[in-house]
Amino acid sequence: MPYKSREKSKIIPNKPTEDQPQEKSKKTPQLLRGMKDILPEDQHYWDFISRRVDATAKTFGFGRIVTPVLEETSLFVRSVGKETDIIEKEMYTLDDKHGSSISLRPEGTAGVVRAYIEHGMLNRPQPVKMFYYGPFFRHDRPQAGRYRQFHQFGFEIIGDKHPVLDAQMLMMTYVFYQEIGLPISLQVNSVGHPECREDYKKVLVDYYKKRKNSLCEDCKNRLQKNPLRLLDCKESDCQVLMQDAPQTVDYLCEECNEHFVSVLEHLDGLEVPYVLNPRLVRGLDYYSNTAFEIWPEVYNPVEEDKDEDEENKEDKDGENANEETEKNIEPVKPSSQSALGGGGRYDYLVEELGGQPAPAIGFAGGIERLINEIKMRHIDIGQPTPPDIFVAQLGDEARKKILKLFSELRKSGFQIAESFSKNGLKPQMEMANKLGVKFTIILGQKELIDGTLLIRDMESGLQETVDYDTIKDELKKRLANHGVRKNSRSTNRSSDNLS
Ligand SMILES: [Zn+2]
Numbered sequence: 001m002p003y004k005s006r007e008k009s010k011i012i013p014n015k016p017t018e019d020q021p022q023e024k025s026k027k028t029p030q031l032l033r034g035m036k037d038i039l040p041e042d043q044h045y046w047d048f049i050s051r052r053v054d055a056t057a058k059t060f061g062f063g064r065i066v067t068p069v070l071e072e073t074s075l076f077v078r079s080v081g082k083e084t085d086i087i088e089k090e091m092y093t094l095d096d097k098h099g100s101s102i103s104l105r106p107e108g109t110a111g112v113v114r115a116y117i118e119h120g121m122l123n124r125p126q127p128v129k130m131f132y133y134g135p136f137f138r139h140d141r142p143q144a145g146r147y148r149q150f151h152q153f154g155f156e157i158i159g160d161k162h163p164v165l166d167a168q169m170l171m172m173t174y175v176f177y178q179e180i181g182l183p184i185s186l187q188v189n190s191v192g193h194p195e196c197r198e199d200y201k202k203v204l205v206d207y208y209k210k211r212k213n214s215l216c217e218d219c220k221n222r223l224q225k226n227p228l229r230l231l232d233c234k235e236s237d238c239q240v241l242m243q244d245a246p247q248t249v250d251y252l253c254e255e256c257n258e259h260f261v262s263v264l265e266h267l268d269g270l271e272v273p274y275v276l277n278p279r280l281v282r283g284l285d286y287y288s289n290t291a292f293e294i295w296p297e298v299y300n301p302v303e304e305d306k307d308e309d310e311e312n313k314e315d316k317d318g319e320n321a322n323e324e325t326e327k328n329i330e331p332v333k334p335s336s337q338s339a340l341g342g343g344g345r346y347d348y349l350v351e352e353l354g355g356q357p358a359p360a361i362g363f364a365g366g367i368e369r370l371i372n373e374i375k376m377r378h379i380d381i382g383q384p385t386p387p388d389i390f391v392a393q394l395g396d397e398a399r400k401k402i403l404k405l406f407s408e409l410r411k412s413g414f415q416i417a418e419s420f421s422k423n424g425l426k427p428q429m430e431m432a433n434k435l436g437v438k439f440t441i442i443l444g445q446k447e448l449i450d451g452t453l454l455i456r457d458m459e460s461g462l463q464e465t466v467d468y469d470t471i472k473d474e475l476k477k478r479l480a481n482h483g484v485r486k487n488s489r490s491t492n493r494s495s496d497n498l499s
């Protein structure tokens, strides 16, 4: 039966059918522009980030929420704001089969707020604290380190507007990056509540109107549609104008001012360092009062004296993993463009989306950017642990028996590597060496007859014959000893090490 079914599957793809012309099936499908595969060798970075997000969120009492990647388009239009690049140009929008417009989520807060309203979370003890991570989609111009499917994690506190919550959110974000070991700065500002923001917008528009001729084309457009975005412009002429532009904090009403002062006092009390940044406004419409961003410090690559292992390792994966980061190694001036993430208060969003008023604050951080920073700065996130044991065989009979041993050891919880399809001992030992296993078990003709196994300590090179039946106990004992030996030499290997 297996033979027959295999033959069948061999034939079918070559037979042209009506809805699958042969010509078409020959073209190899390719990755979409702006998209990226995350390969197995890069996975430990992603695991590391998700572990750190989980750990941070849980110590601050946040529960994880997973919302769908597809939502009604109107959710994003109403939350992110019509006059933004995201809504105007970047959203993946399609009609579903019933003709309603749906979109791939371009950011995370809108979905979380929809869920908060839809599940009646207002009736739970307030505030509700939630975190998320996952893929998001923006049909952006592809550029180094930015993808159309990208990943973010985020923290949200919904249902209370006490300034201590702002301080908690800022502290949580700060410690998240600090505990990873990234040198960052926390940039803070207040954009006020909608009314004081309107006052500010007027002054800002007045200021720029008088200088309209020096503005870039984009900014002339922004002046009409979304004047706050004028402060985000990268063009050097616009940057010069920005220097003397009015500052949001000068236009805060008494209440907004008090709130902001209180947030800063709490941060001082927590000894969380921050930089007051009067030009910081966030691009999305829904922000009010506290706005903040995490900027990486300037990276000055110094030729460190690397040890041999490290250098070898880099040669190996330099081709794929480090490619982008190694290329743009020249110091980049920190700015909103290089921000690792940002957030702020969104006190009116829940109401805007049809819920009872529920003030809130949140943060979202990019994962691709964070991984780039970690690679570029050679931050130690711990190496993936190699398997403990390699099983090697000589000949067909031994292969049968070693397959069974593999299965038993695996069930007992050992991490085992193998190369069942190889015949000679040499290629198998080479592989065991390359993997960095602690012990290799060898089953040859002699051991097969004697009912024994050879166990080789890969570090010392010593080999011993042991009874087949005692192998599990032998391995347990030796691995335990090995652990003791390792620990007494090197401490502090844990990747989750918190200071
Ligand atoms: Zn401009």
Ligand SMILES: [Zn+2]
Pocket (backbone or CB within 6 Å): 192, 193, 194, 195, 196, 197, 252, 253, 254, 255, 256, 257
């Ligand atoms: Zn105000």
